[in-house]
Every structure is written in structure tokens, then in C-alpha cells.
Amino acid sequence: MSAIHLFVAAALARSYARVAWLFRSRVWMVQETVLPVLAVSAFAYSYKAMAAPPEYTGLVVLGATMTTFWLNVLWGMGAALYWERDSGNLELFVMSPAPMMGVLTGMALGGMTTTTVRATVIAVAGVLLFDVAIQPTSWPLLGLIFLLTLSALYGLGMMFASVFLRWGREAWHLVNLLQEPIYLLTGTNFPVAAIFPTAVAAAATLIPLTAGMDAMRQVLFRTPGIFDVWVEVALLAVLSVVFLVTARWLLARLERRAREEGKLTVRWQ
Amino acid sequence: MREQLRTLRLAAWLGWQLETNWASPWLFAIYMVIKPVTGSLMLVCMFYAARATFAGGPPEGFQQFLPYLYVSNACFGLVGTVTFGLSYAVVTDRERYRMLKYVFLSPAHFQTYFAGRGLARVAEGTVGAVLNIAVGLLLFADMRQTMGDAGIDWLWLAVFLGIGVVMLWAAGMVLAGACLNLSRNGMFLSEGISGVVYLLSGVVFPIGVLPPWVQWVGLSLPTTYWLEGMRRALMGPGPASAPVLRGPLAAWSNAELATMLLATTAALVVFALWFWRWNERRAWRLGKLEENAGV
Numbered sequence: 001m002s003a004i005h006l007f008v009a010a011a012l013a014r015s016y017a018r019v020a021w022l023f024r025s026r027v028w029m030v031q032e033t034v035l036p037v038l039a040v041s042a043f044a045y046s047y048k049a050m051a052a053p054p055e056y057t058g059l060v061v062l063g064a065t066m067t068t069f070w071l072n073v074l075w076g077m078g079a080a081l082y083w084e085r086d087s088g089n090l091e092l093f094v095m096s097p098a099p100m101m102g103v104l105t106g107m108a109l110g111g112m113t114t115t116t117v118r119a120t121v122i123a124v125a126g127v128l129l130f131d132v133a134i135q136p137t138s139w140p141l142l143g144l145i146f147l148l149t150l151s152a153l154y155g156l157g158m159m160f161a162s163v164f165l166r167w168g169r170e171a172w173h174l175v176n177l178l179q180e181p182i183y184l185l186t187g188t189n190f191p192v193a194a195i196f197p198t199a200v201a202a203a204a205t206l207i208p209l210t211a212g213m214d215a216m217r218q219v220l221f222r223t224p225g226i227f228d229v230w231v232e233v234a235l236l237a238v239l240s241v242v243f244l245v246t247a248r249w250l251l252a253r254l255e256r257r258a259r260e261e262g263k264l265t266v267r268w269q
Numbered sequence: 270m271r272e273q274l275r276t277l278r279l280a281a282w283l284g285w286q287l288e289t290n291w292a293s294p295w296l297f298a299i300y301m302v303i304k305p306v307t308g309s310l311m312l313v314c315m316f317y318a319a320r321a322t323f324a325g326g327p328p329e330g331f332q333q334f335l336p337y338l339y340v341s342n343a344c345f346g347l348v349g350t351v352t353f354g355l356s357y358a359v360v361t362d363r364e365r366y367r368m369l370k371y372v373f374l375s376p377a378h379f380q381t382y383f384a385g386r387g388l389a390r391v392a393e394g395t396v397g398a399v400l401n402i403a404v405g406l407l408l409f410a411d412m413r414q415t416m417g418d419a420g421i422d423w424l425w426l427a428v429f430l431g432i433g434v435v436m437l438w439a440a441g442m443v444l445a446g447a448c449l450n451l452s453r454n455g456m457f458l459s460e461g462i463s464g465v466v467y468l469l470s471g472v473v474f475p476i477g478v479l480p481p482w483v484q485w486v487g488l489s490l491p492t493t494y495w496l497e498g499m500r501r502a503l504m505g506p507g508p509a510s511a512p513v514l515r516g517p518l519a520a521w522s523n524a525e526l527a528t529m530l531l532a533t534t535a536a537l538v539v540f541a542l543w544f545w546r547w548n549e550r551r552a553w554r555l556g557k558l559e560e561n562a563g564v
Contacts, residue, residue, distance in 0.1 A: 031457040038464035042473050043315070049474040049513055050319035050334055086365070170291040177300055180307040189311060190318040 007105070010098035014106025015113070018076075022114045032068075033121040040064040040126045043189050055221045056190075058133070061126030062220065063188035065119045066213050069153055070182060072115040074175050077157030080107055082164045082171045091264055100251055104161055108154040136219045141229070145219065148236035149212025155243030156208060162250040165258055186210040191217065193226045201226045208243075211235050276377040280385025281392075284358065288393055301393070305346045305401040312338040312473060313409070330511030336405075336415040336504055337514055338473055343401040344499045345472045348437060348492060349463050350394030351387060355441030356459040358386040359448040363561070370559040380545050383445055387438050395430075402503070419505025425523050429498035432527065436491050436534040439541040446541070446548035450557055466492045475507075477516035484517060491533035494518070498526045 043060040084090040093103050127134060136142045164171045186192070186209040192201045193214070205211040205226055215232040218225040225232065258264045289297050316335050320327050363369040373379055405412045444462060448455030469476065469487035476487040487493050497518045500507075507515040518526065552558050 025453075031461060035457070035460055035464045038461075038468050042468045045468075045478050046312070046315060046338070046473040047319060049478045050316065050331070051328075052319040053322050056319065056322075173291055173300060177304060180304050180311065184307045184311045184314065187314070190314045194318055194321055195314045 003099070006097060007099050007102040010096075010102030011106035011109060013098075014103050015110035016106075018107065018110025019113050022117065032118050033125070036064045036068060036118075036122045037125045037129075040122065041129065044126075044130050054131075054133070055223065057126075057130045058221050059191065059217060059223075060189050061123060061130065061132055062213060062216060063183075064126060065123045066149070066209060066216075067183065067188050068119045068122060069112075069115050069150065070186075070209055071179070072111045073153050073157035074160070074178055076111040076115075077104070077107055077154060078160030078164050078178075079171060079175050081161045082167065085165070085264065094255070094259075094264060100255060101158075101248055104158045104247070104251065107161075108157060111157075112150055112154060134220065137222065138219060141233075142216060142219045145212060145215045145229075145233060145236070148233060148240060149208055149216075151240040152208035152212070152236050152243055155240055155247055158247035159243055159250055162247060162254045165254055165263070182207065182209065186213060188213070191223055193224055198226075205232065205235060206239070208236060208239050211239070272376070273378055273381045276381045277385040277388070280377070280382045281388040282385075284386040284389025285392065287361075288389060301397050302400050302404065305343065305397045306404045308346070309339050309342045309401055309405060312342055330508060330514070332411050333415065333508050333511040333514055335409060335411045337475075337500065337507075339405045339409070339412060340402065340500055340503050341472045341496055343398045343405065344496055345467065345470075346398050346401060347391070347394040347433070348466060350397065351390050351434075351437040352441045352444055353456075353459045353463060354390030354393075355383060355387045355438075355445040356448045356455055358383060358390075359445045360455055363558070367559075367561065373553070373558050379549060380442075380542075383442065383545075384438065387441050390441075391434055391438065415504050422502045422505075422523075425498065425527070426502035428527055429495060429502055429530070432530050432534055433495040433499065436495060436530065436537060439534065439537040440491075442541040442545050443537070446545040449548045449552040450555070452557070452560055466490060469493070470496055471516060472496065475514050475516040477513065488517065491530060491537060494526050494530040494533065497521075498523065498530060501526070 040060055043063075044057045047056045047060065081090060084093065093100065126132065164175070167174065183189070185204045186207055187195070187204075188209075191214075192204060192210060196204065201210075205214070210226075211232045214225045214227075215229050215236070217223045218229050227235070255264075291297075292300065313335060316338060320331065323331075359369070362372065372382055402412075406416065440462075444455075444459045447458055451458065467473070469479070469483065470490050470492040471487065476484050476493065479487065497516075501523060507519055509515075521529075
């Protein structure tokens with residue numbers, strides 16, 4: 001089997017497990033969509049109580065939709081190898097001829113698929129419940145921004161997967177720590193450009209979620225952004241490449257370190 | 270009785286160790302501050318974003334939203350920590366550490382063990398809430414002004430906090446009891462309940478904003494009375510200059526709020542005790558205590 005064949009086979013095998021789970025665990029699917037809709041409703045009513053303009057409800061719906069991806073990047077990608085190690089699968093992955101990047105790519109593709117289904121349900125529910133007007137300046141541009149955001153996000157997730165492999169019990173807490181601070185920095189429920197100083201907002205665009213959501217808001221709601229849309233599109237493309245290349249380098253390096261330190265098979269630390 | 274107290278003490282110690290000994294004290298302190306504070310700051314940014322949309326300046330009383338959001342969210346941190354924490358204790362002890370059946374087999378009283386684990390979460394949640402409010406007072410003049418003008422009513426704060434801790438513990442035990450028999454979906458039940466409480470108990474908006482028929486659902490939750498009581502104890506009653514912040518409970522006195530909270534908490538405690546016992550027996554009969562679902 002050629003290297004490309006192996007890579008594709010590993011990616012498809014790993015993504016199959018995640019996509020099949022989606023259809024076998026319908027209760028999980030309901031819960032994963034109902035809970036974010038509750039959060040959307042809470043923030044939408046909060047803006048309503050503060051008499052904010054209607055497009056701010058749209059910001060909240062968009063934020064909840066993209067937050068679903070961020071949570072999948074954290075828990076479905078970042079913590080995935082850590083959990084695989086706990087369940088004894090990591091050593092099997094490493095022993096197999098499948099390249100680890102293929103395994104991570106499969107996790108990313110599977111995660112993207114299942115999360116896109118969930119995110120679509122959340123977005124539709126939010127739009128219908130709160131009567132959000134959806135009139136983007138360009139549907140193809142919106143699609144391009146969305147795909148580039150996912151690419152950069154899951155590249156970042158692959159980096160996290162390698163890094164979290166170094167951690168023990170603190171991994172769960174540190175992944176938890178990357179939720180609220182990221183929601184704040186990326187402006188999941190408010191326009192970053194309107195609140196943060198320019199330098200802080202510009203630095204925050206290095207997180208793909210910030211640049212992606214800011215660009216999508218400009219296209220969907222015509223709100224002013226941190227940078228011009230096309231600058232943010234270019235930034236997302238660059239971040240995608242940088243994160244994917246760095247993930248590949250980190251994975252090789254940290255897997256080597258884990259082998260040397262005997263951490264590939266250590267559980268319940 | 271002495272044995273139960275010993276179980277309580279040791280379980281609380283174990284719970285505290287599990288929550289804290291994964292990091293150095295400094296890293297843990299940073300973790301305790303950053304998570305709740307950034308959650309509150311996100312709401313503050315929403316407030317400033319809404320305020321910036323008023324062309325001629327915000328209406329009178331609008332500034333009162335900031336202390337409302339901040340204090341409510343800080344108090345809600347306790348809800349999530351305790352209710353979610355007890356369910357998480359069941360799941361981790363069963364799935365991750367595989368110790369649940371050994372705890373059941375030990376001489377320790379099973380329910381008291383989880384009550385002790387809940388105490389550790391109460392301590393963690395309380396410290397987090399206090400730090401959160403302290404940071405809010407440090408950063409925002411509106412917070413200092415509101416809490417300074419009204420002054421903290423320490424007596425009512427002690428009353429509402431005391432009853433509230435029991436209420437949250439009882440709610441946590443109900444969810445933890447359900448988790449004994451839910452192999453895979455227990456954590457989502459806890460998150461779901463937490464989400465419902467967040468929406469319907471007036472955490473980030475006064476429940477008067479909700480449609481009237483939904484307000485009744487919110488008024489049936491003990492957490493609604495608890496949050497209203499905590500806000501009053503910390504900030505005083507809702508100001509007349511911000512009528513939207515004065516919800517259906519605005520006309521209630523502190524004593525009426527405390528009585529309603531006490532009554533609902535008592536009912537919840539009775540139910541929690543029975544529900545836990547029923548779930549414990551069921552889980553034992555069906556072999557769920559040692560089941561490992563790979564969650």
C-alpha cells in the first residue's frame with residue numbers, strides 16, 4: 001500500500017467512527033443541539049432586555065454556531081489523543097502502519113461533518129426562533145470564509161492534540177480553561193472591533209474563530225470589522241497552512257518525546 | 270453519626286484534592302479566577318456593545334444592567350459548580366477511576382460520600398464566586414457604586430447562601446442519582462438542567478422579559494428565588510430607575526423570598542433523599558455501579 005493510500009485509508013477509517021456515531025446516538029445529537037439553543041436564547045433575551053438592535057441577536061446565533069466548532073476542536077480534536085491513550089487505543093494507533101496525521105485528519109473530517117450537522121440545526125433554530133434576517137452580501141464569499149475558518153480551526157485542533165498528549169490529569173482542566181477566555185477574546189456574542197482596542201482585536205485575529213466570525217459578520221450583517229473581509233480571508237488561509245504544517249511537525253516531535261518518556265501507555269494520570 | 274461525619278470529612282478532602290492537586294497552587298489560583306471572570310467579562314462586553322448602539326446615550330437606569338449581569342453570573346457559577354460537579358463525581362468515579370463499586374463496598378455510607386464530594390465543589394464554587402465579584406468591584410465603577418450605595422446585607426446574604434447551598438446540593442444529588450443509572454447521557458442531563466436554569470432563572474436578563482407563560486416555569490424553579498435573594502443581599506432591591514430589571518418578584522419582601530426558597534428547598538431535599546436511594550438500589554440490582562461505558 002502506498003503512503004497516500006495508507007493516509008487516505010486511515011483518515012476515512014477514523015472519520016467513519018465519528019460519523020457513524022452520529023447516527024447511532026440520536027439522543028446525544030438532540031442534547032448537543034438543544035443545549036446550545038438554550039444558551040442562544042439566554043443571550044438573545046439579554047440583548048432584548050438591553051434594547052439592542054435586532055442584528056445583535058444574529059451575532060449571538062452566529063456565535064453559538066461557531067462555538068460548536070470550537071468545542072469540537074477542543075474536546076473532539078485536542079483532547080482526543082489524550083482520551084485514546086486513556087482507553088488504550090493510542091498505542092494501537094502508533095503500532096499500526098497508519099500515519100498519525102492520517103488519524104488526526106480523519107478525526108478532523110469526522111468532527112467537521114458531525115459538528116456541521118449540529119451547527120446547522122442550531123443556526124436554523126436560532127434564525128427561526130428569533131426571526132434573524134439572513135441577507136449576506138455574497139453566499140460564495142460566506143462559504144469560502146466558513147471553509148477557511150474550519151480549515152484553520154481544525155489545524156489548530158491538530159496542534160492541540162499533539163500538545164495535550166504531554167499532559168496528564170491537568171489536560172481536562174486546561175481544555176476547560178480554553179472555553180470562556182476564548183469566547184471573550186473572539187467575541188462570540190459581541191463585535192470585537194466595537195469593544196477592544198485595535199491592537200488587542202488585531203492580536204485576537206490570530207485565533208481563527210475571531211477572524212472567521214468577524215468576516216462572516218461583515219458579510220451577513222454588514223457590521224464594521226477589525227480588518228477588511230479580504231484581509232481576513234487571506235489571514236485565515238495563511239493560518240490554515242501554518243497550523244497544519246506546525247501540527248505535522250509537533251506531532252512527530254511530541255510523539256517521539258512521548259515514546260522516550262514512556263507516556264504513550266500511561267493512563268489515569 | 271461519627272462514622273457519617275468521618276465519611277463526609279474524608280470525601281470532602283478527596284473531592285478537594287481531585288479538584289486542586291492537578292496543578293501548583295499558583296496555577297490553580299489563576300484557573301479559579303480566569304474561568305469565572307472571563308465568563309462575566311463576556312457579559313460585560315455584551316453590555317458595552319448594546320450601550321454603544323444608543324445614538325443619544327443610553328436610557329436612564331441602563332447602567333444598572335452591568336451589576337445585574339455581573340453579580341447574577343457570579344452567583345450562577347455556584348449552581349454549575351455544585352450541580353454539575355456531583356454528577357461529574359459519579360461519572361469519573363465509575364468510568365475513569367473505576368472506584369465507584371469499591372466505595373459502595375466500603376463501610377462508608379454511599380450517599381454521605383457524595384455529599385462530601387459535593388461540599389468540596391461548594392467550597393470551590395464559593396471561592397470562585399467571591400473572587401469573581403472582587404474582580405468586578407475592582408474593575409467597574411458601576412459595581413462599586415451599586416454595591417456601595419446599597420451596602421451588602423450580610424444577614425440576608427448568610428440566609429440566602431445557607432439555604433441556597435442546601436438547595437444546590439439537593440439538586441446535585443438528584444442529578445447524581447440519575448447518573449447512577451445513566452451510562453452515557455448523565456453528563457448531558459446535568460448540562461441540560463444547568464442550561465434551563467440559566468435561561469429561566471433570570472441570570473442574564475430579568476425574567477419579566479420572557480413571555481408570561483414561560484415566566485411561570487421560571488417561577489417554579491428554586492434557583493429563581495435564590496438568585497433574586499442573592500442579588501438583593503449584595504446590591505439591594507432593583508432600582509426604580511430601571512423598571513425592566515424589576516421582574517415579577519420585585520414586590521416580594523426578603524422574608525417572603527427566603528420562605529419560598531426554604532419551602533422549595535425542603536421539598537427538593539426530601540425528593541433528593543428518596544430519589545438517590547431509589548437510584549442507588551436500582552443501579553445495584555442492575556449492575557450499573559461497575560458498568561463501564563467508555564465515556
